[in-house]
Amino acid sequence: MDRVCYLCQELPPDGDWSLEHIIPNALGGRWKSRSLLCRVCNSTTGSEIDAALCREVGWPMNMMGLTRERKPVPKQVVTLPDGSEYLRDAQGRLWPRHAIGYEQLDGNQVTLSIQARNRREARAKLREYEKKYPGKIDVEQFMSSLTETVQPHRSPVNFTSSGVGSSAALRAVAKIAANAFIEWGGLPDQIMECISFIRGESSRQLVRWYYVDEVWPDRGDMDVTHVVALRAGAPGEGLWGYVELFRIYRFAVQLSAAHKGPIVHRDYVYDIGQKRVVTDAQPVFSPGALDLEDGGVDLEAIRAVGSHMMRIAEWRSLEASFGEAIGKAFTEAVAANPNATTEDLLRHLHTYLDPVLLAVIQAGVRRDGSR
Numbered sequence: 382m383d384r385v386c387y388l389c390q391e392l393p394p395d396g397d398w399s400l401e402h403i404i405p406n407a408l409g410g411r412w413k414s415r416s417l418l419c420r421v422c423n424s425t426t427g428s429e430i431d432a433a434l435c436r437e438v439g440w441p442m443n444m445m446g447l448t449r450e451r452k453p454v455p456k457q458v459v460t461l462p463d464g465s466e467y468l469r470d471a472q473g474r475l476w477p478r479h480a481i482g483y484e485q486l487d488g489n490q491v492t493l494s495i496q497a498r499n500r501r502e503a504r505a506k507l508r509e510y511e512k513k514y515p516g517k518i519d520v521e522q523f524m525s526s527l528t529e530t531v532q533p534h535r536s537p538v539n540f541t542s543s544g545v546g547s548s549a550a551l552r553a554v555a556k557i558a559a560n561a562f563i564e565w566g567g568l569p570d571q572i573m574e575c576i577s578f579i580r581g582e583s584s585r586q587l588v589r590w591y592y593v594d595e596v597w598p599d600r601g602d603m604d605v606t607h608v609v610a611l612r613a614g615a616p617g618e619g620l621w622g623y624v625e626l627f628r629i630y631r632f633a634v635q636l637s638a639a640h641k642g643p644i645v646h647r648d649y650v651y652d653i654g655q656k657r658v659v660t661d662a663q664p665v666f667s668p669g670a671l672d673l674e675d676g677g678v679d680l681e682a683i684r685a686v687g688s689h690m691m692r693i694a695e696w697r698s699l700e701a702s703f704g705e706a707i708g709k710a711f712t713e714a715v716a717a718n719p720n721a722t723t724e725d726l727l728r729h730l731h732t733y734l735d736p737v738l739l740a741v742i743q744a745g746v747r748r749d750g751s752r
């Protein structure tokens with residue numbers, strides 16, 4: 382029998398299979414298959430449900446400076462302690478959301494300063510002030526005095542993230558488990574109810590949060606992982622999937638309530654920071670008689686993993702800043718003198734490293750509350 386697309390149960394016309402990421406590319410997933418979904422189902426589920434999941438749980442990509450296979454990681458809205466909002470790129474640099482102008486009044490003197498993402502925005506902002514203060518502003522002179530700066534930012538920022546757990550996002554979680562099941566040789570017939578759920582045709586909830594047990598108690602302190610584990614034991618216990626995203630978000634998926642065998646025990650563990658599949662991990666996931674009706678959200682658990690992730694993110698971003706500074710200094714030193722000595726290198730290193738160190742020190746002071 383020819384293999385069919387497991388979602389629409391059709392043989393793709395002209396063998397028009399598409400490349401399905403088992404865990405979405407936007408979440409840094411790299412495991413993929415060309416024999417799961419037809420092009421139509423891939424693009425429909427991509428825009429309808431994967432997009433919702435990525436919107437809701439995708440922020441660690443930016444926060445941890447992770448990379449994905451296709452397209453750069455999008456900038457993320459963050460809020461500084463003073464309430465101002467910026468866009469943060471995956472290198473940890475902050476960009477104004479729009480051009481910002483500051484006016485400072487001193488007697489009958491007004492001092493203007495402008496922050497913008499590029500010269501075009503700066504000029505538009507200046508035109509606004511030109512209207513407000515007719516004949517007082519020389520736009521071209523102001524433009525010629527603009528300076529471009531890139532400043533590493535180390536003080537705490539808050540990531541603005543939307544709620545998690547929309548029904549579209551939960552369907553996308555079910556698809557991750559179903560993708561893995563089919564890819565590992567399971568038959569669509571065995572998980573029909575789950576397939577209806579992914580297609581949005583079943584009202585029964587088949588996905589729940591899973592913080593019942595820590596599935597991998599001896600995991601590395603700095604590891605950030607995606608996990609897909611499938612389990613089916615004795616008949617009557619059902620076929621279950623465990624899906625973990627960025628270590629924080631943990632779900633159980635009921636692939637089939639009526640699984641009659643065989644026994645299933647498969648794991649996929651991906652270290653997203655190191656970009657490697659972990660082969661010696663043995664997640665302990667024993668769904669037994671897990672109750673789907675029980676919401677299973679443990680806010681304390683999410684918060685604890687979340688703050689642990691913040692520490693990992695800080696470390697990763699600090700490491701990246703140092704790496705970048707050293708790289709730039711080296712390039713510059715060698716460009717100036719192909720036979721640059723260590724001493725030459727050090728001179729250039731100060732230029733790039735000092736701002737990073739200063740930012741770290743300032744952030745430390747601020748966090749102690751002593752400023």
Ligand SMILES: [Zn+2]
Pocket residue numbers: 386387388389390391418419420421422423
């Ligand atoms: Zn299809």
